[in-house]
Amino acid sequence: MRKLGSLILGLSLLLSFSNVKADEGMWLLSLLKKNAAEMQEMGLKLSSEDIYDINNSSLKDAIVGLGSEGRPFRHFCTGEIISDQGLFLTNHHCGFGVIQSHSTPEHDYLSDGFWAYDKKEELTNPGITASILVRMKDVTKKVLAKVKDDMTEEERYKAIEEAAIKLEEKAVEGTHYKANIKSMFKGNQYFLFVYEIYKDVRLVGAPPQSMGKFGGDTDNWMWPRHTADFSMFRIYTAPDGKPAAYAEENVPLKPKHHLPISVKGVEEQDFAMIMGFPGTTNRYLTSYGLDETMKITNQNRYDIRTLKLDIMKKDMLKDPKVRIQYASKHAGSANYWKYSNEQNKALKKLNTKGAKEDIEKEYLDWANEKPKRAAKYAEALNMIKKAFADRKDARFASSYIGEALAQGAEAPMFASRAKNLKKLLAAEKQDTVAIEKAITKLKASAKRFYKDYNAPTDQKLMAGLYKMYADKIAVEESPEIFKTIAEEYNNDFDKFAEEVYANSVFASEEKFNKFIVAPELEVLENDLLLNIGLSVRKSYGASYEKMSAGADELNKGMRLFVDGLLQINKEKNLAPDANSTLRLTYGTVGGYAPKDGAYYYHYTTLKGVMEKEDPTNPEFVVPAKLKELYEKKDFGMYADKNGHLPACFLTNNDITGGNSGSPVINGNGELIGTAFDGNSEAMSGDIDFEDNLQRCINLDIRYTLFIIDKFAGAQNIIDELTIVK
Structure with a gap:
C-alpha cells in the first residue's frame, strides 16, 4: 500500500472541541476564507488571496518544504524565501546534517560556522529538495467516487489508490510539476497538492554551533531560550528557470514572491501567523491509542535512547573527529528522546486521557441516539480498543527492535545491503554484469557510510543496546542471531561485539575496500555483521506484520469515529491533523x-x-x-x-x-x-x-x-x- 494507506493507518487525535480558539488549528490554505474575518479582527491586514492565490503572487510562493529526492513529499523542515535571488532561511537544526556533512577537523563548519561571501563559495547538497506549492484542491468526491459502504477495507484502499493515481497523473500532465494526494480526517476527505520541486539547494550561511545550538539538550523544548537557530540556503534552477540537478550553469531561482523583513520588533498581543509543513499531529487519537503512545512508544524510545546517547557522547568528547562524525546523529536522536519524556509528563499532568474519555463518551451518546446511526457508528470504539489490545505485545517488540537494533549499531544495517550481491554470487549461473552493478552500488553506499562511522563507537552501541534488547524481549521472539549469542557466547554481549567487529569485512572501510575488489561468497556467508543485519531486518519485518494484523479494523474504526466527531461538531471550523502539507x-x-x-x-x-x-x-x-x-x-x-x-x-x-x-x-x-x-x-x-x-x-x-x-x-x-x- 502506498502513502494513502499509511496515512489512514497513522493514528491521530482530537482536541476538546468545546473551547476551540483562533490559536488552535493548522489550516489548509485553500480554505482560509473561513478564517479571514477572525484573522483580520486580530490584526491581519491582508486578504486570504494575498496568502493563497494560484493565479497571482502570494505568500505561499515564498514557503519552501525541505525534503529528499527519495521522499520529496515528506517535508522534514520548512524554509522561507527572503530575497529575489532564491535565498531562503530555515533553522540551524534543519541544516545541521548538511553542515556536518561538509565539516572535517580541518574545516569544522560546526564549530566555526560557515558563510559564503560570494555565490561561488556556496556548497552543494545532492539529495536535498526544496518544494514550493503550486496549488491544492479538494478531490474527495473524485477519490471516493467508486467507494461503497459494503466494501472490505482492502477493496476500499484499492479503489482509492486507483482513483488517486489517475488524478495525480492528470494534474501534472504536460508539466514538470509533481502531484500528491493526501488523506485528511482519517480518510474522510482527500486533497490534491501540486508542487514544483527543486533539486539544486546550496548552503549559504550558518552560525557556529555554539550559537545555532546554544543551550543544547538542556534548553531543548524549554523557555526562556536564547538559541540562534538558523541557517541559510539558496535554490538554483536551470537557465530556463525550471528545476534541475546541480550544474555549473544553473542560476539562482527567481521566486514569484519573497518575504520582506521587518526590524520594527514585536509587542505582546501582536498578530502573528506561521506558514509551514507540519509533520504529524495525533489529535483524533483515542484513549486506547494514548495508552500505547505513553507506555510503549514514548517510554521505550526514551529508555533506549538514553543509553544510545550516552555511548555516543562519551566517544564524541574524547575525539574531535568522532564529534563531527556523530554530531548530526546525536542531535537527531536527542531531539525526540527529550520530546518523548516531556510529552509523557505533560500528558499525565494535564490528564489528557480523561479528556479523551470524555470525548469518547460524547461520541457514544451521539452514536446510540438513533438506531440507524448506531448500526453504522456504535461499534467504532470497540473496534479501535480491540485493535490496540491485540497488537500490544507486537508493538512493544517492534519498538524495541526498531530503536535498539535497526537504529542502534549502524554496521549491521549497512552490511545487510550486501544481500543482493550475496544472492548473485550464490547463483548457479552468475550474471557478471549484475554482479558488477551490485558492487558499484555497494561501493557508493560505503563511501557515504564510512565517512561518518567510527568502529569502536559502533561496537559499544552493539554491546550496550543488544544487551538492553535481550533483557526486554524473549529470545524466541528475537532475531535469530540472539540464539547464537545465548548459546555460543553465554549472553556476553561485550565479547560477542568484540568478535564481530574484529572479523567482519564490513567493520572498517579498509577491510571493506580490500574485500570488495574480489568479493567471495564464502566470506559473505560467514560474515557476522551481514548475518546480524539480515537477521534484524527479517525479524523487524515479521514484528511489523504482527503489529499490522488488525490494521483494517483499526482504520475503519478510526474513520467512523472521526466521521462521527465531524458530524457532532459540524457547526465548528475544524482543522485536519498535520500530514506534511502546507498549513x-x-x-x-x-x-x-x-x-x-x-x-x-x-x-x-x-x-x-x-x-x-x-x-x-x-x-x-x-x-x-x-x-x-x-x-x-x-x-x-x-x-x-x-x-x-x-x-x-x-x-x-x-x-x-x-x-x-x-x-x-x-x-x-x-x-x-x-x-x-x-x-x-x-x-x-x-x-x-x-x-x-x-x-x-x-x-x-x-x-x-x-x-x-x-x-x-x-x-x-x-x-x-x-x-x-
Whole structure:
C-alpha cells in the first residue's frame, strides 16, 4: 500500500472541541476564507488571496518544504524565501546534517560556522529538495467516487489508490510539476497538492554551533531560550528557470514572491501567523491509542535512547573527529528522546486521557441516539480498543527492535545491503554484469557510510543496546542471531561485539575496500555483521506484520469515529491533523504562566546568553566575538527601543515537527521571526492542544540579521534582503 494507506493507518487525535480558539488549528490554505474575518479582527491586514492565490503572487510562493529526492513529499523542515535571488532561511537544526556533512577537523563548519561571501563559495547538497506549492484542491468526491459502504477495507484502499493515481497523473500532465494526494480526517476527505520541486539547494550561511545550538539538550523544548537557530540556503534552477540537478550553469531561482523583513520588533498581543509543513499531529487519537503512545512508544524510545546517547557522547568528547562524525546523529536522536519524556509528563499532568474519555463518551451518546446511526457508528470504539489490545505485545517488540537494533549499531544495517550481491554470487549461473552493478552500488553506499562511522563507537552501541534488547524481549521472539549469542557466547554481549567487529569485512572501510575488489561468497556467508543485519531486518519485518494484523479494523474504526466527531461538531471550523502539507496557523505574541507563582515574559535578549555562559559546558560556550559585540553594545539597527538586542520571542501558534524553520509573519505579511521549538509544559500539544500553555518559540529576525551583519560581516547577504524599518 502506498502513502494513502499509511496515512489512514497513522493514528491521530482530537482536541476538546468545546473551547476551540483562533490559536488552535493548522489550516489548509485553500480554505482560509473561513478564517479571514477572525484573522483580520486580530490584526491581519491582508486578504486570504494575498496568502493563497494560484493565479497571482502570494505568500505561499515564498514557503519552501525541505525534503529528499527519495521522499520529496515528506517535508522534514520548512524554509522561507527572503530575497529575489532564491535565498531562503530555515533553522540551524534543519541544516545541521548538511553542515556536518561538509565539516572535517580541518574545516569544522560546526564549530566555526560557515558563510559564503560570494555565490561561488556556496556548497552543494545532492539529495536535498526544496518544494514550493503550486496549488491544492479538494478531490474527495473524485477519490471516493467508486467507494461503497459494503466494501472490505482492502477493496476500499484499492479503489482509492486507483482513483488517486489517475488524478495525480492528470494534474501534472504536460508539466514538470509533481502531484500528491493526501488523506485528511482519517480518510474522510482527500486533497490534491501540486508542487514544483527543486533539486539544486546550496548552503549559504550558518552560525557556529555554539550559537545555532546554544543551550543544547538542556534548553531543548524549554523557555526562556536564547538559541540562534538558523541557517541559510539558496535554490538554483536551470537557465530556463525550471528545476534541475546541480550544474555549473544553473542560476539562482527567481521566486514569484519573497518575504520582506521587518526590524520594527514585536509587542505582546501582536498578530502573528506561521506558514509551514507540519509533520504529524495525533489529535483524533483515542484513549486506547494514548495508552500505547505513553507506555510503549514514548517510554521505550526514551529508555533506549538514553543509553544510545550516552555511548555516543562519551566517544564524541574524547575525539574531535568522532564529534563531527556523530554530531548530526546525536542531535537527531536527542531531539525526540527529550520530546518523548516531556510529552509523557505533560500528558499525565494535564490528564489528557480523561479528556479523551470524555470525548469518547460524547461520541457514544451521539452514536446510540438513533438506531440507524448506531448500526453504522456504535461499534467504532470497540473496534479501535480491540485493535490496540491485540497488537500490544507486537508493538512493544517492534519498538524495541526498531530503536535498539535497526537504529542502534549502524554496521549491521549497512552490511545487510550486501544481500543482493550475496544472492548473485550464490547463483548457479552468475550474471557478471549484475554482479558488477551490485558492487558499484555497494561501493557508493560505503563511501557515504564510512565517512561518518567510527568502529569502536559502533561496537559499544552493539554491546550496550543488544544487551538492553535481550533483557526486554524473549529470545524466541528475537532475531535469530540472539540464539547464537545465548548459546555460543553465554549472553556476553561485550565479547560477542568484540568478535564481530574484529572479523567482519564490513567493520572498517579498509577491510571493506580490500574485500570488495574480489568479493567471495564464502566470506559473505560467514560474515557476522551481514548475518546480524539480515537477521534484524527479517525479524523487524515479521514484528511489523504482527503489529499490522488488525490494521483494517483499526482504520475503519478510526474513520467512523472521526466521521462521527465531524458530524457532532459540524457547526465548528475544524482543522485536519498535520500530514506534511502546507498549513497556516495564527495567533498572537505573548508570555505564559508555567506554574503557580511564575510568569514567563514573551521575549529574551542577548543579555540572557551572557548570563547562561559556562565555558566548562559545551552547551553554553559563548564565542569571543559575540561577547565583544555585546560589551560594546554594537547592535546597529537591530536593537529594541530600550537598546537591548532581542534574541527569541513567544507566540501561541499551533505548530509541530516539520514547522521547524517556518516563517513567523506579521499582519502586513512581513517576516518577524523563525519558528524553531515548542515549550515542555505543553508537549502534549501534538495530541491535545492546551490553549493556556501552548507556546511556539521563535528566533527574532533581528538577532538573525545582527549575526549575519555584525558577527559574520556578510554584507553581501544583507544587501539581498528587503528590510522594512
